[in-house]
Amino acid sequence: MKMRICCTTCPNECELDVEIDENKKILSATGNKCPRGLAFAEKEVVDPVRVLASTVKVDNGAHNALLPVRTKEAIPLRYHFEVMHQLEQMEVSAPIQMGDVILPNVCDTGVDVIASRNIR
Numbered sequence: 001m002k003m004r005i006c007c008t009t010c011p012n013e014c015e016l017d018v019e020i021d022e023n024k025k026i027l028s029a030t031g032n033k034c035p036r037g038l039a040f041a042e043k044e045v046v047d048p049v050r051v052l053a054s055t056v057k058v059d060n061g062a063h064n065a066l067l068p069v070r071t072k073e074a075i076p077l078r079y080h081f082e083v084m085h086q087l088e089q090m091e092v093s094a095p096i097q098m099g100d101v102i103l104p105n106v107c108d109t110g111v112d113v114i115a116s117r118n119i120r
């Protein structure tokens, strides 16, 4: 099977054309300007990860009572739906500082959801 993958490791955003077998092993890859692109493609084929960004309700404070949040690092896409569901159920209290942990170790990934801004 052939796939096109955009490497997001650096601002070059190389587009790789990869061919994979039935076990998701990469048989060939072109388009990457450095070896990190191949490493990215191998991970992307097996278990793609992305940073998740969302909002949670604030029970007091300014800014329309919504706090922007994001995962501190990329987490597997397969967990995004569950994390979004958990964030929808949450309500936090101001004051909140940018970088405060809002939800620790989401889905046992070792990655925290953190505040993306200050709320007074």
Ligand code: SF4
Pocket: 007, 008, 009, 010, 011, 012, 013, 014, 031, 032, 033, 034, 035, 036, 037, 038, 040
């Ligand atoms: S392949 Fe290398 S140069 Fe291209 S986007 Fe990925 S890390 Fe950057």
